[in-house]
Amino acid sequence: MDNRKTNKIIISIVTHNSRDIFKTLDHLEKEIGEDPRFEVKIFDNNSKAEYIAKMQDYPFVTVISANENLGFGHGHNQLLMNATQEYGFICNPDILVTKESIEGLLKKIQENEAAVVVPQVLNEDGSIQYLVRKRLAVFDYLLRFIPFHWVKKVFKKRLSAYECRDLPQDQTSYIRMGSGCFMLVEIARFKEIGGFDEQFFMYFEDNDLCLRYEKAGYRILYTPFEKVVHLYGKGAHRSAKLFLVFMHSMMKFFNKWGWRLF
Numbered sequence: 001m002d003n004r005k006t007n008k009i010i011i012s013i014v015t016h017n018s019r020d021i022f023k024t025l026d027h028l029e030k031e032i033g034e035d036p037r038f039e040v041k042i043f044d045n046n047s048k049a050e051y052i053a054k055m056q057d058y059p060f061v062t063v064i065s066a067n068e069n070l071g072f073g074h075g076h077n078q079l080l081m082n083a084t085q086e087y088g089f090i091c092n093p094d095i096l097v098t099k100e101s102i103e104g105l106l107k108k109i110q111e112n113e114a115a116v117v118v119p120q121v122l123n124e125d126g127s128i129q130y131l132v133r134k135r136l137a138v139f140d141y142l143l144r145f146i147p148f149h150w151v152k153k154v155f156k157k158r159l160s161a162y163e164c165r166d167l168p169q170d171q172t173s174y175i176r177m178g179s180g181c182f183m184l185v186e187i188a189r190f191k192e193i194g195g196f197d198e199q200f201f202m203y204f205e206d207n208d209l210c211l212r213y214e215k216a217g218y219r220i221l222y223t224p225f226e227k228v229v230h231l232y233g234k235g236a237h238r239s240a241k242l243f244l245v246f247m248h249s250m251m252k253f254f255n256k257w258g259w260r261l262f
Contacts (some may be wrong), residue, residue: 008036008037008038008039008085009037009038009039009085009086009087009088009089009106010038010039010040010041010079010080010083010085010087010088010089010187011028011032011038011039011040011041011088011089011091012041012043012076012079012080012083012088012089012090012091013040013041013042013043013091013092013093014042014043014044014045014072014075014076014079014093015042015043015044015045015047015055015093016044016045016046016047016069017047017048017051018093018094020093020094020231021042021055021093021094022054022055023094023096023231024091024092024093024094024095024096025040025055025058025061027096027097028040028060028097029058029060031097031098031099031102032060032099032102033058033059033060034060035099038060038102039062039085040058040060040061040062041061041062041063041064041079042055042061042062042063042064042093043064043066043075043076043078043079044063044064044065044066045066045068045069045070045071045075046065046066046067046068046069047065052065064078064079066078070198070201071198071200071201071202071205072180072196072200072201072202072205073195073196073197073198073200073201073205073209074196074198076090076195076196077195077196077198080185080187080190080191080195081190081191081195083187085187086186086187086188087106087109087184087185087186087187088184088185088187088190089102089105089182089183089184089185090180090182090183090184090185091181091182092180092181092182092230094181094230094231094232095181095182095228095229095230095231096228096229096231097119097182097228097229100226101119101226101227101228104223104225104226105117105119105184105223105226106184108172108184108221108223108226109184109186109221112172112221113219114174114218114219114220114221115185115186115189115190115213115218115219115220116178116183116184116185116186116189116210116213116218116219116220116221117183117184117220117221117222117223117226118132118175118178118179118182118183118184118220118221118222118223119182119222119223119224119226119227119228120169120222120223120224120225120226120227120228121179121181121182121227121228121229121230122227122228122229122230123229123230123232124229124231128169129179129230129232130163130164130165131163131178131179131181132163132164132167132175132177132178132179132222133162133163133164133175133176133177133207134164134175134176134177135162135176135260136177136207136253136254136257136260137162137260137261137262138250138254138259138260138261138262139261139262140158140159140162141250143155143158143159143162144159167222168224169224170224171224172221172222172223172224172225173221173222174219174220174221174222175220175221175222176210176211176214176220177206177207177210177211177220178206178210178220178222179206180205180206180209181206181228181230181232182228182230183206189213189216189218192216193209193212193213193216193218194212195209196208196209197209197212197256199252200249200252200253201245201248201249202242202245202246202249203245203246203249203250204249204250204252204253205249207253208253208256208257211257
């Protein structure tokens with residue numbers, strides 16, 4: 001691998017009292033903690049003092065603390081829009097990734113015509129989280145939140161298409177939208193399109209980002225050969241507050257890109 005191109009690659013993490021971040025940092029310390037090419041930066045959205053102090057105990061991590069929580073996209077913009085590196089990993093505070101996958105993703109972005117590369121995302125049990133999207137419609141979101149399994153069974157084929165379950169898992173593919181839980185971006189292109197749209201406090205900011213890459217003529221590559229584990233909490237399914245945040249972001253997204261009901 002060309003060390004000139006991969007020198008001091010930033011791994012950007014945004015958190016607000018995330019319960020899983022210490023699992024993420026323990027794993028990163030094991031995988032790349034002593035590798036001088038990588039710089040792990042955390043933008044903390046006004047977490048508790050003891051939480052911040054515990055993150056600062058990791059010698060390979062730089063923590064930047066904010067006095068208020070302005071959201072996921074704002075935090076990553078603070079780190080990446082001011083970065084001098086060529087490449088940056090956008091990483092959730094609940095991701096487990098190996099050095100092998102990091103190296104593989106870097107190789108993919110260097111060898112393909114892509115401004116973004118996203119890996120296969122797995123649950124802890126090794127099953128796939130189907131997070132790639134080619135279209136977004138209000139009806140599909142209603143289906144996901146409806147608790148009645150018989151309804152989901154009736155629309156099984158539609159849900160499968162929504163989740164891109166037919167995406168090949170034995171070859172790379174260019175896609176429209178990948179998950180922001182973990183993605184590798186070419187920082188110059190990220191800056192060119194303006195980074196994340198900060199009107200999205202949480203949810204839909206990754207879909208919006210991907211569509212703006214597409215609009216600018218850039219491509220997004222999905223690779224099933226590089227994998228990460230996402231300790232997925234499904235917060236909007238469990239928390240009324242997060243569900244309201246989700247709905248607010250959804251309205252902003254469709255207001256921006258046009259309403260598609262079905």
